[in-house]
Amino acid sequence: xxxxxxxxxxxxxxxxxxxxxxxxxxxxxxxxxxxxxxxxxxxxxxxxxxxxxxxxxxxxxxxxxxxxxxxxxxxxxxxxxxxxxxxxxxxxxxxxxxxxxxxxxxxxxxxxxxxxxxxxxxxxxxxxxxxxxxxxxxxxxxxxxxxxxxxxxxxxxxxxxxxxxxxxxxxxxxxxxxxxxxxxxxxxxxxxxxxxxxxxxxxxxxxxxxxxxxxxxxxxxxxxxxxxxxxxxxxxxxxxxxxxxxxxxxxxxxxxxxxxxxxxxxxxxxxxxxxxxxxxxxxxxxxxxxxxxxxxxxxxxxxxxxxxxxxxxxxxxxxx
Numbered sequence: 412x413x414x415x416x417x418x419x420x421x422x423x424x425x426x427x428x429x430x431x432x433x434x435x436x437x438x439x440x441x442x443x444x445x446x447x448x449x450x451x452x453x454x455x456x457x458x459x460x461x462x463x464x465x466x467x468x469x470x471x472x473x474x475x476x477x478x479x480x481x482x483x484x485x486x487x488x489x490x491x492x493x494x495x496x497x498x499x500x501x502x503x504x505x506x507x508x509x510x511x512x513x514x515x516x517x518x519x520x521x522x523x524x525x526x527x528x529x530x531x532x533x534x535x536x537x538x539x540x541x542x543x544x545x546x547x548x549x550x551x552x553x554x555x556x557x558x559x560x561x562x563x564x565x566x567x568x569x570x571x572x573x574x575x576x577x578x579x580x581x582x583x584x585x586x587x588x589x590x591x592x593x594x595x596x597x598x599x600x601x602x603x604x605x606x607x608x609x610x611x612x613x614x615x616x617x618x619x620x621x622x623x624x625x626x627x628x629x630x631x632x633x634x635x636x637x638x639x640x641x642x643x644x645x646x647x648x649x650x651x652x653x654x655x656x657x658x659x660x661x662x663x664x665x666x667x668x669x670x671x672x673x674x675x676x677x678x679x680x681x682x683x684x685x686x687x688x689x690x691x692x693x694x695x696x697x698x699x700x701x702x703x704x705x706x707x708x709x710x711x712x713x714x715x716x717x718x719x720x721x722x723x724x725x726x727x728x729x730x731x
Contacts, residue, residue, distance in 0.1 A: 425715045432707035433485065433700075437478055440696050481700070490704070491697035500701035504683065508705070510580055511682035514675070515667045517598055518605035522613050523660065525606070527649075530617025530656075535644055537622060545614055552611025557670040561604040561677040568600060575599050578679040601678045605670050609663055616659050620652040627651075657717075664713040668706050 462471065472480075484491060490500035533545040569577035576582070577600070581593040624630060625648050633643045672684030679685065683702050690698040 421715050421718060425711045428711050429704075429708060432711075433482070433704055434478070436700055436703040436707075437481060438474075440699055441474060485704075490701035493698050494695045495693045496695075496698075500697050503686065503698055504701055504705055507681060507683050507686045510680060511668075511671055511675070511684065513594075513598065514601055514605070514680065514682055515664070515671050517602040518609065518667055518671075519660065519664065521602060521606040522609050522663070526610055526613035526617055527653075527656075529610075530614045531621060531644065531649060533614065533618045534621035534625065535640075542618075545618065549611035549615040549618075552608055555608060557604060557608050557673045558677050560607050561601065561674050564600050564604055565677065580681050597678075597680075601671075601674045601680050604674050604677075605667055608670060609666060613656065613659060613663065617652065617656050620655045621648055624648040624652045660717070664710060668710055672706075 481491075488501075490504070492498065493500055493503050496503060529545055533542040536542050565577050568574050576593075576597045578597075580597050581590060582597075585593050621644075625644070627648075629651075630643055630648050634640070671682060672687055674680065675682045675684035676688045683706065687699060687702045689695075690702065
């Protein structure tokens with residue numbers, strides 16, 4: 412199948428997925444209990460004042476009209492204005508996005524750096540103590556709730572031992588290299604929380620695909636040619652086992668984004684997730700819609716790129 416046709420088909424699918432996400436988000440937010448006008452003024456406001464506030468943001472119009480107008484704004488790259496901050500939603504998200512990218516990026520790198528050697532060691536010692544321990548930890552890691560891990564780490568490493576900061580993204584009043592060091596220290600706990608939850612699936616995938624690769628004919632031939640077990644494992648078997656693992660990295664980005672929303676809330680980390688929490692409490696529809704759209708777009712694009720890479724690397728799946 413031509414590459415252009417493959418990319419075009421994936422792009423259309425991604426756009427339809429985004430449209431579905433936008434529609435569901437738009438409708439669900441309107442079902443939230445509460446009155447957005449109360450977040451903008453006093454609960455003792457008159458009915459005329461409330462109506463004027465809703466009209467100024469177009470919330471007094473029929474739902475279908477609001478939806479059509481919102482889609483029209485999206486096409487123009489306009490995400491609206493924050494109800495509570497009275498600034499463009501784009502500016503609100505732009506201030507928070509770098510922190511979320513830093514957190515998810517650090518967690519993803521840690522997952523790969525820890526997952527590959529653990530998966531390899533478990534596969535090379537199949538049935539041994541290390542292999543059983545990795546399997547138990549892997550299944551456990553997939554079963555726990557992200558905030559539970561975050562709270563546990565916060566309490567043990569932050570409160571009881573006092574080794575790391577328990578909230579925020581950096582210390583105030585520090586500059587230069589001290590600021591970067593402060594950012595790194597504040598990043599450890601939230602990034603570690605996300606890593607521990609995601610690591611299990613990655614390690615188990617590496618282990619299972621590597622065990623399968625070690626039983627294939629090409630690894631048997633490599634051993635027959637006199638190659639050392641270490642060389643067969645790391646150069647031949649692992650190279651082929653990394654293809655499914657590479658795909659999993661892209662798919663895990665969606666879970667990382669979802670986990671970041673919860674983790675940022677626990678650690679008061681100033682990313683998109685913390686912004687979503689604050690917007691929910693304030694019924695700030697505009698910020699919520701923009702944040703959910705941004706997160707959905709991130710996941711859709713990551714999955715599309717992963718799908719394309721997998722299709723290019725393995726032509727057998729390129730025709731799906």
